[in-house]
Amino acid sequence: MLKQGTNNEAEIAQLIADCRQNNRKAQHRLFKLYYGKVLAICMRYAKSNEEAEDMINEGFLKLFTNLEKYTTTEKGSFNAWLKRVVVNAIIDYQRKYNTLINTAPLEAIPTMEMEHYDENSALSKLSTDELLGMVQQ
Numbered sequence: 001m002l003k004q005g006t007n008n009e010a011e012i013a014q015l016i017a018d019c020r021q022n023n024r025k026a027q028h029r030l031f032k033l034y035y036g037k038v039l040a041i042c043m044r045y046a047k048s049n050e051e052a053e054d055m056i057n058e059g060f061l062k063l064f065t066n067l068e069k070y071t072t073t074e075k076g077s078f079n080a081w082l083k084r085v086v087v088n089a090i091i092d093y094q095r096k097y098n099t100l101i102n103t104a105p106l107e108a109i110p111t112m113e114m115e116h117y118d119e120n121s122a123l124s125k126l127s128t129d130e131l132l133g134m135v136q137q
Helices: 009-020 024-045 049-065 078-097 128-136
Strands: none
Touching: 009 024, 024 049, 024 078, 049 078
């Protein structure tokens, strides 16, 4: 039986072969074996723990879905292949759930007309440092 922390290539190869046969226990063992490594990768890209968990799920789903494509002769070590699959899953996750901020050209932004500028407005009474502090908050 494969134990957590074991790096025996023959044991990992057998575990992968069992996972390819849709052996749920083998999939669970592979998940537990590589969970920490995948978590560390996801935390680098996530904004929160919940988002990292979602990325982990996406990563392992992609891993188990594409496990047939992994071969030691073509891809190298399983660790490297796993990292590549997880990073690709993270990129897909970011594309799917994190929308880009829409930007507009500077010319499209309306300018403040001097005739509408009120010298007594609250903004005009703020110092630059106060305004910068508010923006930073």
